[in-house]
Amino acid sequence: xxxxxxxxxxxxxxxxxxxxxxxxxxxxxxxxxxxxxxxxxxxxxxxxxxxxxxxxxxxxxxxxxxxxxxxxxxxxxxxxxxxxxxxxxxxxxxxxxxxxxxxxxxxxxxxxxxxxxxxxxxxxxxxxxxxxxxxxxxxxxxxxxxxxxxxxxxxxxxxxxxxxxxxxxxxxxxxxxxxxxxxxxxxxxxxxxxxxxxxxxxxxxxxxxxxxxxxxxxxxxxxxxxxxxxxxxxx
Amino acid sequence: xxxxxxxxxxxxxxxxxxxxxxxxxxxxxxxxxxxxxxxxxxxxxxxxxxxxxxxxxxxxxxxxxxxxxxxxxxxxxxxxxxxxxxxxxxxxxxxxxxxxxxxxxxxxxxxxxxxxxxxxxxxxxxxxxxxxxxxxxxxxxxxxxxxxxxxxxxxxxxxxxxxxxxxxxxxxxxxxxxxxxxxxxxxxxxxxxxxxxxxxxxxxxxxxxxxxxxxxxxxxxxxxxxxxxxxxxxx
Numbered sequence: 001x002x003x004x005x006x007x008x009x010x011x012x013x014x015x016x017x018x019x020x021x022x023x024x025x026x027x028x029x030x031x032x033x034x035x036x037x038x039x040x041x042x043x044x045x046x047x048x049x050x051x052x053x054x055x056x057x058x059x060x061x062x063x064x065x066x067x068x069x070x071x072x073x074x075x076x077x078x079x080x081x082x083x084x085x086x087x088x089x090x091x092x093x094x095x096x097x098x099x100x101x102x103x104x105x106x107x108x109x110x111x112x113x114x115x116x117x118x119x120x121x122x123x124x125x126x127x128x129x130x131x132x133x134x135x136x137x138x139x140x141x142x143x144x145x146x147x148x149x150x151x152x153x154x155x156x157x158x159x160x161x162x163x164x165x166x167x168x169x170x171x172x173x174x175x176x177x178x179x180x181x182x183x184x185x186x187x188x189x190x191x192x193x194x195x196x197x198x199x200x201x202x203x204x205x206x207x208x209x210x211x212x213x214x215x216x217x218x219x220x221x222x223x224x225x226x227x228x229x230x231x232x233x234x235x
Numbered sequence: 236x237x238x239x240x241x242x243x244x245x246x247x248x249x250x251x252x253x254x255x256x257x258x259x260x261x262x263x264x265x266x267x268x269x270x271x272x273x274x275x276x277x278x279x280x281x282x283x284x285x286x287x288x289x290x291x292x293x294x295x296x297x298x299x300x301x302x303x304x305x306x307x308x309x310x311x312x313x314x315x316x317x318x319x320x321x322x323x324x325x326x327x328x329x330x331x332x333x334x335x336x337x338x339x340x341x342x343x344x345x346x347x348x349x350x351x352x353x354x355x356x357x358x359x360x361x362x363x364x365x366x367x368x369x370x371x372x373x374x375x376x377x378x379x380x381x382x383x384x385x386x387x388x389x390x391x392x393x394x395x396x397x398x399x400x401x402x403x404x405x406x407x408x409x410x411x412x413x414x415x416x417x418x419x420x421x422x423x424x425x426x427x428x429x430x431x432x433x434x435x436x437x438x439x440x441x442x443x444x445x446x447x448x449x450x451x452x453x454x455x456x457x458x459x460x461x462x463x464x465x466x467x468x469x470x
Contacts, residue, residue, distance in 0.1 A: 133375050
């Protein structure tokens, strides 16, 4: 049974890494002592070791140890045997590329489908959708495919941003970008605001956190859904 | 001899389509009566006809006619025979994909290298860099490659945005994104602010407009350059 938390962000404004969601993670990871961390999105180009250390510091507060996937000679085996998995944020193209070149897409899909508790933040959430075509990231590397883990029947847009009505910037708003996605693709997109997350228990998908999410369906006017909304029918 | 204008945007805040740059375009296109328009980036999903009509309305003010590349049975021939070429903005992934699937990359490179006056705005400027890896656009389609026309020895980041120090948004700033590009790529990136453009005459590349541009070189601190700066040595 799938047991997944997909968060918009690791860090809310004014907070420290993962602090806003640690009580939830204590419950989510209650049967795990050690969490396998996938550092491949490499935010800001820090080393995998440095990134893993940041994560380990946060999880120490709820008495979990953390090991980086990059330290295992056989990463497929590490994923298959993990008690719990966390994929951190950074650049979605870099992360996706690393998962493909290391042949980790299928092992990761299988582990999560078989019930290994999973946490994603930002890029780590993005890759659980059908494709990475609704990422906000810059395409700094060319992955073999935009197809993602497809653990959810829709796409996610993390760090969802409402239009800034005071802006003089002429680039596209986030809403415009997602509407353009729907000129070429039909799956729904969940715009997750900072501090929101999706909780997946088997086939039940629920919006969590204090904020509404914005839902974009093909050929429909975008709409807001409140916290605790069941999104299981969205596909 | 190359004769190119690469603009950050088609429309500055409070203005109409291309109006801020029309006097420059009158000189740039002085030997052309008709401009071949490449509408493939399709902003907002409008039809190629509708997009071409917007462009035709703007160019009528300087007595140019405009024809859309999509109306030609043989687009390669249309590019080769064009008096002048304009590629409009929209989504860079969509544009790049269309150029590849229609086998137009090489014809377009050759036409511009042979001296056909070229104008790009936004996505139409992006594709003149080495790759599209510094686009701001959402990757709504998967192109066969991120390699672009390579008419310039660097990459362009149009609609360059300075960090918003008041923002509570935790997504990456533009500067952070471009720094991440340099963890995986070495070419320089020119951050072109709204209302700025690059003028290319042969091998001479000059920053134009009223604003500074921000230059990102591999392993260097980013720096500002003033209007009229010669960027020919940047590679």
